[in-house]
Amino acid sequence: MGEEDVGLFVTVEESKVRRVAYKIFAVSILVGIGMIWSYRVCNIPRTGEAGRWVWLGLFTAELWFGFYWIITQSVRWNIVHRYTTTFFKDTPSLSRNREKLPDVDIFVCTADPVMEPPQLVINTVLSLMAYDYPPEKLTVYLSDDGCSDLTFYALLEASHFSKHWIPFCNKFKVEPRSPEAFFTEMLKFNGHASGEEWFAIKRLYEDMKKRVMSATELGRVPEEVREQHKGFSEWNAGVTKGDHQTILQIVIDGRDPNAVDVEGASLPTLVYLAREKRPQYPHNFKAGAMNALIRVSSEISKGEIILNVDCDMYSNNSETLRDVLCFFMDEVNGPQISYVQFPQNYYNVTENDIYCNTNKVVNQLELAGVDGYGGALYCGTGCFHRREALCGRKYSSECRGQQNRKIERKEERSIGEVAEKCKVLANCTYERGTQWGKEMGLMYGCPVEDIITGLAIQCRGWKPIYYNPERPGFLGNAPTSLLQHLVQFKRWSEGMFQIFLSKYCPFLYGKGRIKLGLQMGYCVYCLWAANSFPTLYYVLVPSLCFLNGISMFPKMSSIWFLPFAYVFVAKNVYSLVEALRCKNTLEEWWNLQRMLLIRRTTSFVFGFVDTIVRQLGFSQTAFVITTKVVDDEASKRYKQGILEFGASSPMFTILATIALFNLFALVGGVIKMMVMGMGVLVVEQFSSQIIIAGLVVAINIPVYEAMFIRKDKGRMPTSTTITSLVFALLLCLTPLY
Ligand SMILES: O=c1ccn([C@@H]2O[C@H](COP(=O)(O)OP(=O)(O)O[C@H]3O[C@H](CO)[C@@H](O)[C@H](O)[C@H]3O)[C@@H](O)[C@H]2O)c(=O)[nH]1
């Protein structure tokens, strides 16, 4: 148990025995790494000897891996778990403290009606509107960077449907409160009594869905609908995604006595915002959208707590909001908490999670390990913020007294009037000459605006919390094709590496501001991209050497073989045990090893190179949105756990080349040995290289299938296969020095 934890939440550390055992184990690996390094130093081939440069390269890679391994230790030494009390859930204490409950603003971001279908967006919105929380204290904002009347239309539909949906949820204690998710789960389990009311609400939902979907398919809002709501007049000719005025519409004004649900209870306020965009002004992607929302909401509702979710992340637990208040309202530790981050979980992961979208070890252990050093990574979605921390305020003990104090609203004006006035806050000129994007709000110029903002907040003295409750608070949509997945990881690795190279490098910026363990914890992710080239080297060069008959590792009978074997086996066995402990299956672990290799040799390579290019000033930051739609066949393959290639991409060429080359090297090397009549002695000499090539081949079996066996649309494009074959053959001919 933690020391000073009396209050609304508790912090539980891992057992002492486990921690000590882990430290001993870690030290043993460190010794192994040290021995590997000394072997490399002591046995460098002399000038002129074959493989001297190759050897030095391998040594560099091993130096890097050793160093990176040390960095990753930080997230394993100090794992803590957080648990809340039921304070705000118990009905009596809740009703006693209702007055104290803060106003909460919820920000949902969407950016493209095609990649992020309005139907998906409104399900998220509905799940959030239906939080079990006093509606007069809740405001939901939808930021639409796509500036689409289709999304606006869908939101209007959702606002009508919410009048039925929210009372239904409250009456039957529905979970989850995204209607789509709820009805799908109901079908799966078929447990719920399907009463009359159930059918009625389902019919209403299906009708709405049909209308929204058909408008989306049509690509425009039906004329008769347009006439019914004056809001559509904003979308006159000339309005395009990248060039339009601010559109701000109060879809539901919670303070309006007429805005009630079918039972007569009041509704949460619902706001649509498409901030102004002009081609000559950079819009700063999601960070820009969030900052516009922060300003606009500060006029309209000024919630003290801000929840931020992506449009595909619905609330999976209606109690989450009251639950996290235990952190913010805790008398002792609460005032210093800037944000509470939930892990990213997904509703569409399949049985063996072929792309390893949910990394259970990261969610359950690593991020909890970061939390052990008094920090949490802000991941851009599923995160509750304290408004003032997000707005750039430094934490100081004086803050304490001023928090949790009701902010008076100017009640005499209606929200509609306020909204009209505050449109300027979302204009593109508003931020000129201000601290927005620097000291205030989310930071600009980084593809992982979330991580860098979180780091900056922490460096201002706040102590965020990582919270991973039993029932996931949010569920999102994970990429379902390999390319999407790799593009996403490219953006992340690039963004984080960029942080590392900037003045916000955790080791520099964090020095004296956050603990060393936390600086290292950030760097585990910031240095993802830096793993790319060492990994590429390791999966290519030893195999190439094998093909050329150059030995790069100690003989099996040599004493120096031991540290290599120990580090390799111990590290992998440990990661397997860890995965199993986090309820992964063996197959999931194997899939993860494949994805780690693929990410490192594709996404991270491009992330690395692009960061360097950007650093030299040749390019600008971009944000490639992950699409949330799949066609039926691809979705079937995804469900069957088949890797989806289909398109051609340089990433696939690299991946296929590595797979083919190792196969050639393995087969070629073995044949060469047989032809030359070399026996066991030589095998012993090359055992490590054979193992490396063999493992790369084994892990790439699905890639060979995609190239040579599969016939479906998701197979490797023939052109990619041919290019990769050529590259792999060329690699076989590469001379070594
Ligand atoms: O110009 C933009 C681009 C994106 N978005 C929104 O940003 C969110 C995340 O985009 P997505 O394409 O789903 O990217 P992911 O890789 O899934 O996003 C993860 O990584 C991002 C940082 O790279 C974070 O911002 C996200 O919160 C986090 O979920 C979505 O809701 C988008 O609508 C905008 O609002 N405006």
Ligand SMILES: [Mn+2]
């Ligand atoms: Mn996403």
